[in-house]
Amino acid sequence: MTLWAVVIAGAAAVVFAAAMLWSRSLYNGAVCLLVVLLQTALIYVLRGAPLLGLLQVMIYAGAVMVLTVITIMASGGASAAERFADFALPRGLAALGVAAVAAEIALTLAGAPPRAAAVAAPGLTAAFGGDLFHSYALATEAVTLLMFLAALAVLPDKEPS
Amino acid sequence: MNAAVWATAGALFALGLAAVVLRRQMLAMLLGVELMVAAADLALVHGACRFSDPEALAAVAVILAVAAAEAVVGLSLILKVLRSGRGLDAGDLTELRG
Incomplete structure (x- = not known):
């Protein structure tokens, strides 16, 4: 079950990375990168490196992405309303992300207790x-x-x- | 699991490299660099857990901190370029061309 959770997390990360590449909006690109970083953090946890997964969430998903979004906001020449309208992630992509997270949680909980993965290498x-x-x-x-x-x-x- | 993680790391690195090469906006290029760093971290973590190598995990922690510092410096450089009125396009920065 954990294997399938890793596979789904990897596939979701690749899909969102591709979306980041093809997205014309910088906001959407930043949100897609955020999802990629969260999915890779989940893979760290499932592979037995929970501390690095936590660091990834804190440093990247927390600090660096906030800085990136602030820079995008500071760099926009358009009005605030236009820039926030640009922020909307495509619905299909957002639904895919939610479905991937739900599947990962279900597979992880169904396969083994979450702590079992964390102590894979004592x-x-x-x-x-x-x-x-x-x-x-x-x-x-x-x-x-x-x-x-x-x-x-x-x-x-x-x-x- | 082994093949899945290697394939994910390879695909993420390739997509990050493509973002750096194909996109012209500096912020999009910086996001591509971050994606490549994340792919390298993923490969290192997978290898470290597979071979129970704590030194590789320590290297990943150092890489995470260096990448955060790199992102901060990169974003401040981008903001400085923007304040000078030269836009976000990397092609517009021609001062260092010989």
């Missing part, structure tokens, strides 16, 4: 944390510094006097 998450904060501690600190510097990039320039 100790892997603990070893992952150990590696991140021991073997790769310097890389982790460097990435933290990089994210801090990236946050400085959004600060507005000082206007020349």
